[in-house]
């Protein structure tokens with residue numbers, strides 16, 4: 183899909199479908215709604231009067247023949263109340279219309295830009311919406327893929343600030359593509375995306391986005407004493423990989439290194455503490471944290487903020503076998519702390535802590551954000567709406583929450599009081615890897631906290647937001663790519 187700017191007036195634009203965003207409270211009485219109503223011989227007013235269309239968010243009305251327009255079709259899309267329209271509504275509207283028009287075999291559309299949202303943000307939102315919405319998890323479909331694709335998504339704008347608009351579109355494309363890249367990884371079956379395959383993907387991204395890459399194999403990890411990560415991998419026929427992507431701007435502050443750390447379990451069977459078979463197929467997506475980090479690093483490499491960022495992905499497969507770790511085993515982590523593995527299904531924290539120690543000791547990280555599909559409990563607490571956020575630095579937590587609000591990803595903070603640590607006390611080692619059912623998301627985070635020392639750290643539990651069981655008018659089912667846009671926007675804000 184090509185995303186571009188057109189400067190024609192709305193009645194002259196030559197396109198398959200002219201798209202106009204309509205405010206719920208403006209309707210046809212004023213502004214562009216009125217102009218369009220007059221130009222179309224009262225189409226908008228009659229739709230409103232017959233209550234066929236009210237301008238509610240993501241509502242559509244498809245009109246076939248409007249003699250006064252050069253466009254072959256007119257599509258109205260609701261964006262809700264005018265005062266509440268932000269780039270979030272624009273992104274959804276762009277997504278809704280792209281998904282809708284695709285089913286009508288439309289090849290070209292022109293989305294009329296209205297004022298309200300700053301032009302650069304508007305361009306970015308529309309580009310993101312267009313790209314995110316037309317992504318579908320259909321790589322393996324051989325029969326239903328003849329659905330047509332939108333070839334040209336034009337933004338119709340007569341503003342003076344074309345350069346700002348183009349800039350916004352360029353950023354939106356990078357973010358949309360990088361998020362879709364992460365979504366593809368999450369949807370990919372585990373047999374086609376092993377830790378080694380994750381490493382190959384990272385190599386491709388390093389080339390594409392001008393990043394440097396380091397791959398640590400199991401031998402190297404052994405040398406470093408990563409007994410916790412290697413313990414998880416031990417039962418699998420697939421070798422683990424610790425992937426490090428580095429980005430550095432020549433003018434980056436010398437003393438600051440941001441580390442983005444992702445859980446990359448390419449399949450989580452639970453290990454010897456095996457999961458029930460019902461729903462186990464979803465565990466191919468247990469590398470969504472690592473995928474988000476890879477997607478974010480791709481975007482960061484292309485957007486070039488004045489920063490130094492390392493993306494660390496802890497990739498392994500969690501399998502039961504004769505060589506697997508067993509409940510009761512004790513692992514020695516790279517930090518030196520010992521861990522009693524009381525549940526081999528609490529493996530995400532085991533791979534993350536060695537990755538985190540590596541970022542602190544070998545990469546001199548000064549701020550750490552980790553992302554992980556860590557606990558089923560987060561779905562019980564927050565459902566598919568909010569990602570849980572926890573950490574040791576309130577300022578950093580607040581920044582991530584605020585960034586999330588700007589980009590349309592929601593985070594809800596959970597507490598991390600010391601008392602929760604009591605659930606992780608082991609009789610024979612420094613820590614045990616599971617605190618049982620109560621406060622599962624908090625104790626999972628607490629375990630990780632024990633390895634972050636004095637480095638400001640934030641943890642995002644994306645287990646219930648990384649995939650969606652429901653399709654939306656503007657988004658397909660499956661992987662969401664959650665985290666990518668928050669991480670990139672936050673890094674950009676650090677400059």
Ligand code: BES
Nearest residue numbers: 525527528529555556557558559616645
């Ligand atoms: N990968 C799972 C968490 C998960 C569950 C992600 C559902 C996505 C959907 C994680 O490794 C896990 O198994 N966690 C355990 C922890 C427990 C044993 C302390 C859980 O949540 O049950």
Ligand code: MN
Nearest residue numbers: 450527528529
């Ligand atoms: Mn698990």
Ligand code: ZN
Nearest residue numbers: 447450468530
């Ligand atoms: Zn897992």
